[in-house]
Amino acid sequence: MATYQSAPDLPLYIDGQFVDGFRQFDNISPVDGHLVSRVAEASEAQVAAAVKAAQAALSGPWGQLSVPARAALMHRVADGIEARFEEFVAAEVADTGRPENLARTLDVPRAIANFRTFADLAATSVSECCETPQADGGLLFNYTVRKPLGVVAVISPWNLPLLLLTWKLGPALAMGNTVVCKPSEETPSSATLLAEVMHAVGLPAGVFNLIHGFGPGSAGEFLTRQPEIAAVSFTGESRTGSAIMKAVADGVKEVSFELGGKNAAVVFADADFDAAVAGVARSSFFNTGQVCLCSERVYVERPIFDRFVAALKERAEALKIGYPNEAGVELGPLVSQKHRDKVLSYFALARTEGANLITGGDVPLFGDARDNGSWVRPTIWTGLGDDARCVREEIFGPVCHIAPFDDEEEVLARVNDSQYGLACALWTSQVGRAHRLARRVHTGIVWVNSWYARDLRTPFGGSKLSGMGREGGRHSLDFYSEISNICIKL
Numbered sequence: 164m165a166t167y168q169s170a171p172d173l174p175l176y177i178d179g180q181f182v183d184g185f186r187q188f189d190n191i192s193p194v195d196g197h198l199v200s201r202v203a204e205a206s207e208a209q210v211a212a213a214v215k216a217a218q219a220a221l222s223g224p225w226g227q228l229s230v231p232a233r234a235a236l237m238h239r240v241a242d243g244i245e246a247r248f249e250e251f252v253a254a255e256v257a258d259t260g261r262p263e264n265l266a267r268t269l270d271v272p273r274a275i276a277n278f279r280t281f282a283d284l285a286a287t288s289v290s291e292c293c294e295t296p297q298a299d300g301g302l303l304f305n306y307t308v309r310k311p312l313g314v315v316a317v318i319s320p321w322n323l324p325l326l327l328l329t330w331k332l333g334p335a336l337a338m339g340n341t342v343v344c345k346p347s348e349e350t351p352s353s354a355t356l357l358a359e360v361m362h363a364v365g366l367p368a369g370v371f372n373l374i375h376g377f378g379p380g381s382a383g384e385f386l387t388r389q390p391e392i393a394a395v396s397f398t399g400e401s402r403t404g405s406a407i408m409k410a411v412a413d414g415v416k417e418v419s420f421e422l423g424g425k426n427a428a429v430v431f432a433d434a435d436f437d438a439a440v441a442g443v444a445r446s447s448f449f450n451t452g453q454v455c456l457c458s459e460r461v462y463v464e465r466p467i468f469d470r471f472v473a474a475l476k477e478r479a480e481a482l483k484i485g486y487p488n489e490a491g492v493e494l495g496p497l498v499s500q501k502h503r504d505k506v507l508s509y510f511a512l513a514r515t516e517g518a519n520l521i522t523g524g525d526v527p528l529f530g531d532a533r534d535n536g537s538w539v540r541p542t543i544w545t546g547l548g549d550d551a552r553c554v555r556e557e558i559f560g561p562v563c564h565i566a567p568f569d570d571e572e573e574v575l576a577r578v579n580d581s582q583y584g585l586a587c588a589l590w591t592s593q594v595g596r597a598h599r600l601a602r603r604v605h606t607g608i609v610w611v612n613s614w615y616a617r618d619l620r621t622p623f624g625g626s627k628l629s630g631m632g633r634e635g636g637r638h639s640l641d642f643y644s645e646i647s648n649i650c651i652k653l
């Protein structure tokens with residue numbers, strides 16, 4: 164049984180040593196506001212030291228390791244996470260208040276899979292080659308080799324803390340880079356536990372470094388401004404991506420951005436109704452709506468609109484909200500009071516914009532310690548126009564707006580009318596329509612009769628304000644390595 168009571172102070176991990184920061188900040192539970200831990204904040208000098216240690220490690224034993232040897236080490240990291248599985252569950256629950264079952268079935272298993280998948284992909288990847296006959300009868304033989312980029316800055320968000328940190332760490336390390344990681348200030352616990360696993364596995368000092376702190380004017384910004392970093396892999400808000408892009412522009416650093424979204428779910432009248440209701444309830448309220456892929460916009464074909472709204476209302480009101488270790492709990496709190504204030508500001512905005520409130524729109528009163536937490540109710544609106552801010556701006560909470568539509572061309576235009584382009588879920592029984600629409604939707608990812616079903620070999624990422632680049636499968640191998648072409652005249 165995972166426990167999520169207060170933990171000890173959380174240190175930094177720099178050059179193979181656990182060290183204090185220049186000051187500490189509080190890590191507060193979103194369940195009931197209790198102090199989870201005090202966290203070391205890295206100074207600019209400590210961030211610079213971490214990057215220098217990572218740079219030095221590239222020319223040490225780590226830089227001499229073969230791909231299979233690195234892959235074997237990644238598997239040992241996965242073994243280390245497995246061995247401390249319940250501690251990782253407790254760490255994610257302590258910081259996010261999520262249901263234990265979610266951490267046990269998604270977050271920690273995916274961290275293990277992230278290391279194992281990219282260890283195996285790196286160890287089995289092949290390079291390109293070609294032969295070019297010459298006019299003089301000679302031959303040119305071209306082949307490519309993958310080299311590490313160097314020091315990679317890994318900056319991750321709070322909504323799936325361990326999953327998203329390891330989604331980057333797995334391929335970055337498997338491809339021979341060294342890393343300096345800056346997890347979100349909201350969720351430092353599982354990253355710190357991971358540092359203990361890395362240390363126990365015996366990664367050479369400087370290969371993996373962990374700094375805690377905030378963004379602007381703190382560890383996050385300091386990291387992006389270090390001249391020695393070769394690339395930044397970032398997941399977070401679109402505006403943060405923009406700030407990081409500016410910070411690394413002068414150095415022309417490589418960036419991989421997985422940013423925000425305002426994703427649509429489209430339900431046609433011919434869809435499996437019960438599957439679509441269950442699927443949209445999941446895609447709108449999963450992880451309390453704190454997933455960049457969540458459907459905050461739902462379009463339902465007019466003949467089933469009223470029936471669908473009623474059914475989704477019933478599902479939302481049946482969701483079990485409760486303590487992380489309660490049996491059957493499905494929804495936890497939002498990650499912080501600050502984030503709840505943002506979500507509540509959209510609840511108020513919706514009233515101003517004239518939304519019909521179908522359910523939710525407020526804070527549940529428990530009459531216990533949870534009233535000091537960051538809870539909101541799952542919320543459904545209808546009646547807003549496509550130009551409403553609540554229909555255009557990312558809210559990042561358990562909320563969706565449902566609108567009717569009449570035909571494919573209309574709904575396609577409305578789905579694509581967004582500054583984001585991350586994900587879309589289509590619910591229909593017509594295979595031809597599914598393929599036709601899927602290729603015309605302007606998002607990096609389209610699910611048909613499903614949502615957040617993942618194969619780690621597939622490209623993941625979005626367009627427009629949703630990001631730059633793709634990670635997943637060989638796309639991660641490509642991003643986290645420098646490819647050189649060697650041409651030999653035979």
Ligand SMILES: NC(=O)c1ccc[n+]([C@@H]2O[C@H](COP(=O)([O-])OP(=O)(O)OC[C@H]3O[C@@H](n4cnc5c(N)ncnc54)[C@H](O)[C@@H]3O)[C@@H](O)[C@H]2O)c1
Pocket residue numbers: 318319320321322323327345346347348376377378379382383384387398399400401403404406407420421422423424454455557559585629630
């Ligand atoms: N596309 C995806 O795969 C994906 C996944 C998860 C979250 N997100 C997005 O992330 C957001 C929620 O996460 P969040 O609130 O942690 O995002 P955020 O951008 O506020 O913070 C993300 C990380 O960046 C750091 N940071 C903030 N400002 C920085 C700066 N100027 N320089 C360097 N680092 C900085 C933060 O400390 C944190 O570690 C949502 O918009 C969500 O859509 C996207």
Ligand SMILES: O=C/C=C/C=C(\O)C(=O)O
Pocket residue numbers: 322323327330453454455456617623
């Ligand atoms: O909140 C965004 C979730 C991103 C998920 C992934 O990057 C993944 O499942 O690999």
